[in-house]
Amino acid sequence: MLPLATVPPCLFEVLQTCRGAFGAPGFATFVALVVGALGAVGPRTVTGIWVATGLADRLHWSRAHRAAVTVAVDDTLFHRHGELVYGAA
Numbered sequence: 001m002l003p004l005a006t007v008p009p010c011l012f013e014v015l016q017t018c019r020g021a022f023g024a025p026g027f028a029t030f031v032a033l034v035v036g037a038l039g040a041v042g043p044r045t046v047t048g049i050w051v052a053t054g055l056a057d058r059l060h061w062s063r064a065h066r067a068a069v070t071v072a073v074d075d076t077l078f079h080r081h082g083e084l085v086y087g088a089a
Contacts, residue, residue: 007035
């Protein structure tokens with residue numbers, strides 16, 4: 001089990017809304033990846049995030065690559081147009 005004690009309580013409360021989508025080990029990995037993404041100063045690849053969490057020395061990196069997570073992002077604030085932008089009219 002991953003240590004969840006380093007997660008700020010307010011962030012952990014927000015992440016609890018996603019708990020139903022994961023089992024216990026998967027949820028711990030998800031929380032670690034979110035915290036690592038917020039704290040990473042280098043590239044925000046899954047492996048870079050895993051290193052930023054400090055878990056790279058303790059757990060194998062494949063634990064972070066086991067399942068795909070689809071994230072929906074609202075891009076209405078990004079008004080991009082032109083022939084080089086994919087999907088833009």
